[in-house]
Amino acid sequence: MADKGKKKAIIIGAGVGGTATAARLAHAGFDVEVYEKNDFSGGRCSLIHHDGYRFDQGPSLLLLPPLFRKLYHDLGTKLEDHVDLVQCNPNYVIHYHDGEKVVLSSDRAQLGAEVEKWEGQGGAARLEGFLREAGIHGQLSYDQVLGKPFDSFLAMLRPGVVMNLMKLHPFGSLWGRCARYFKTERMRRAFSFGSMYLGSSPFDAPGTYTLLQWTETCEGIWYPKGGFHAVVQSLVNISETHGAKYHFSTPVAQVLHNSKGRATGVRLDDGTIKEADVVIVNADLVWAHNNLFAKDGGRTEMQKDEKEKKCSSISFYWALDSTIPSLNAHNIFLAEDYKGSFDDIFKRKGMPREPSFYVNVPSRVDPSAAPEGKDSIVVLVPVGHLHSISKQEEGLRTFANGSQVPDKETQDWDALVDRARKQVVEVMEGRLGISGLKDKIVWEGVNTPQTWKDKFNLTHGSILGITHDFFNVLSFRQQARHPSLKGAYFVGASAHPGTGVPIAIAGSRLCTQAILSDLSIPEPRTYTASSSSSYIRRNNSLDEIQPLSVLYTLENILWRSIPYIIGMIFTLVSLVVYTIIFGSSPTFVIERNMDRFSWKYLRSVFTTGDGEIDLVISIVLAVTAALCIALRLAPEGEPRWMTDAREAQRQAMLLEKQNQKNAEYRAQVKAQQDWISKYGPPPAQS
Ligand SMILES: Cc1cc2nc3c(=O)[nH]c(=O)nc-3n(C[C@H](O)[C@H](O)[C@H](O)COP(=O)(O)OP(=O)(O)OC[C@H]3O[C@@H](n4cnc5c(N)ncnc54)[C@H](O)[C@@H]3O)c2cc1C
Structure with missing residues (x-):
């Protein structure tokens, strides 16, 4: 019997996205039921066995390990306690048609030497430049994309996104970024084929995805002992210890809804109806949109177009x-x-x-x-x-x-x-x-x-779901919440943030957060605590973080402002030259019949001649500049007081629950005492 106070969640599909969400929701106190069409868990991330041989049906490269660490940390445990990871070194051996081979390694010295072997002197330095840029792509993706929802187009205007957009090179191709740093076709191929993991051609995938080469080189390629499915199995185990139930060989036929446009549960293939407060769809997004929702209950005919670039x-x-x-x-x-x-x-x-x-x-x-x-x-x-x-x-x-x-x-x-x-x-x-x-x-x-x-x-x-070109990511991609049916959610490869095991795992966090927020349930405490296992407690003066010298801060600001300053100077000079040549300003009223090289003339180029209007323009410019600087310097995380307020609210709720339990207990004890005083103590049992 389900606990009456618990919210009930049904998850359709026991893939990576489904099992990670099941573990998260069960850990957050939900009553979770997972329905899976196959008789095994993991979906694409499953195993094939034959006579002592074991094969990974889909994924074999464990990338972006911090996302795995974060998942287990959120669940109040540690990755190492559940999965035994081994690092693969070398990362790859690439065999070319001419019989040559290139070895890509996580050892920077070895990799630098390999690049120099083909590119000559300076190759290792260019590799470092490439990895520095790719590292920025990786870090910004961790900070600004993989952990944040993009529920509306406004989300793409967040300062963290806008200010860093150009650094992510979303408009150029992955191949273009490789061509920027590597001189030979051989190296460009070696550092670009990885776009296939996203189901994209390197000639179409945004330049941002050099982050794959960065994570492979700098964070390593790992393999879970026992096969990639070991990750899924551990998630099944964790969710089961929190009470989740798995039903295999049980396909879901439809997501049910009520007249208020809210999901109410599911109908299984055999006609059985299962009710729930929330329904999470882990089955392929496009298939689900076209098959699982009724016409009047959230169906969006999607991707009928076979021209989509998928593989x-x-x-x-x-x-x-x-x-x-x-x-x-x-x-x-x-x-x-x-x-x-x-x-x-x-x-x-x-x-x-x-x-x-x-x-x-x-x-x-x-x-x-x-x-x-x-x-x-x-x-x-x-x-x-x-x-x-x-x-x-x-x-x-x-x-x-x-x-x-x-x-x-x-x-x-x-x-x-x-x-x-x-x-x-x-x-x-x-x-x-x-x-x-x-x-x-x-x-x-x-x-x-x-x-x-x-x-x-x-x-x-399509093995990797919807592709990852610019118009299929961020706000353009399906988010965790169903667009029209309340109480229905998506998690998995074709939803935000995207495909791949670690990315689907990042999606499970966003999906869980959306559900908790919609039901006004506080996030588990583990979500806010630091997940960095290498964090050092700074109780020694040697480890204290020193404030940056004012001079260095100024140097940084100046360094970052140089392109803007050059741009401004260029614009002003062009304006002056234009005015001198044509005798009129393209923007402002100038005073005619004046010496064109006099200060008064030049000043009139940039002013309207009307003191009040000039004052307003100056104020607008000053406020804009101040805003830009403030946005640049603004902290990325939420302010401390907001975190504290959320924590206080959580504590108050816990206290209220505890008080309620105490009151119930006191009432029970009193009833027992009344009974004893009326009928005497019960006879002692032998
Ligand atoms: C060949 C291949 C190689 C890959 N290599 C890598 C790699 O090296 N590294 C990496 O990180 N990623 C890799 N990937 C991608 C990765 O496997 C996927 O992105 C990830 O596993 C997707 O997980 P998911 O939970 O979104 O979906 P799925 O794994 O598809 O899970 C969805 C589940 O829903 C079930 N389901 C569907 N319909 C229903 C229904 N009606 N009722 C009940 N259940 C239903 C399905 O059976 C399935 O179990 C690879 C994928 C493939 C196919």
Whole structure:
């Protein structure tokens, strides 16, 4: 029986987003029920087992570890107590078509030497410049994007966003940022292919996403022992200890609502109705919008357009009868026609004529992934997503190498799987200098776009959800709250802040905060305490933070103002030159028939000639300047008094609850005493 005082939450889907939200809500005191269509948890982040071999069905690279730490900290525990992480080093080995390979490492000295090897002198310095810029992208994303909702377009005008927008390079491409720092095509490719993790081409993904290369290099690539699913399993365990219940093989058919436009629960596939105060949808966002909501209850027909730039994969899960020592944990095989291979996926929605692909060998970092002396390997070949075949017979798609392919062949998955397998084996044998790879495969599992769609309800079989170009992020992306149905929420890859396991985890925090705020329930205390495990208590004078010298502060302000000052000087000089040449000012009334080089003349260029108007303009300019400076210097976090007020409110609520409990207890004791005084003490039990 559910506790009557508890709010009830139903979560549709036990993916990363669903299980993280379940753990958070159960920890916050909710009565949580999770319904999952499959008979296992994790969704895309699940495992495939075969005869002692273990494969990660989807994710294999654990990035942005601070977001994982924050989750466990919020839950009142520590990541290390639940998941055993191992760092992968090197990060990647990239194999090029010309037989050369590049090793990307988290060791800065090694990485610098590798870049200099290909780019010559100055390469390491340019790498540092690239990482510095990418680090700003990463830090700003942590501070301004991943932990904040973007409920309206006004949210994009927050000082923290506006003042830093240009530093995030959202309007240039990821490829463009790489081209800015690296001189060779080889290095540009090495530092840009990661955009595929967002389901985007590096030629379309905003420059902001160099943050991926930064986190890989500076925070490392990690792997949870026992497979990526170990993270999900720990979330299931934590939520269950707080009372959450999981129902597997139980698909949800519809989100129910009342006449006031509020979600009231769900109808399961078998017709059973389950009521709840809030419903959280973790199932694929587009699929959910089109299938889970009634026409008069929050349905928004979404993404019918197959032209959206998304991607899918043909994933092979191979059990080998021996190991391939020349493979590392993470291996990338890049196509010769790099751009063409992305265009074939995102523009022509097919499998590239010459695909780039990723090979993961979990047994290289975690021997438990395969029997001794053998390897389990996962090959991910990115391909276009499912689309309907052109009705016209002549529907042809022209691919990167100029070949024309009938539309229906781009969706003939049996043939494409055969071609992918053949090409992967040939390329791996050629570039690794091995033979007989096909004969080493003792078992094969395959996921095609159709499999992804059928297993997890992923629209068009898109493995990474909605893409991340500028008009699909921040306020343009679906936020945690359903746009029209109260009490319904979204969490997961296609909602804000975006795709990937750590990002979906960041989304679970935003979703939980939205629910708590809507129900006026205070956030658990763990949310406000510092989550930095390396925080040092400053009880030694050596560790005290010293205030910055005034001179340094002035230097900083001056340094940051230089571009604006240069801009202003340029504008003023242009204005004066224009006025001198044409004898009239484009902006203000000037006094004519005066010596053009006299001070009085110049002054009249910048003033209206009317003292009162000039005063008003000066005041407006001064206030604007003061505001700019204030915004620049304003603290990013909420003021201390606001945090204190929230905490005081929380304490008052706890006190009230405690008083209520005490009163109930006193009433109970009094009733017992009355009973005893009336009927005497109960007989002692033997
Ligand atoms: C091949 C591949 C490789 C990837 N590599 C990485 C990587 O290396 N690193 C990384 O961080 N990310 C990676 N990702 C992305 C990452 O896996 C996803 O972004 C993340 O797992 C999405 O989690 P989610 O909770 O949003 O969705 P899902 O995992 O899709 O979970 C949604 C759940 O809802 C269930 N569901 C759907 N409909 C219903 C219904 N009607 N009723 C009940 N349940 C329902 C589904 O079965 C599923 O379990 C990869 C993804 C893929 C596919």
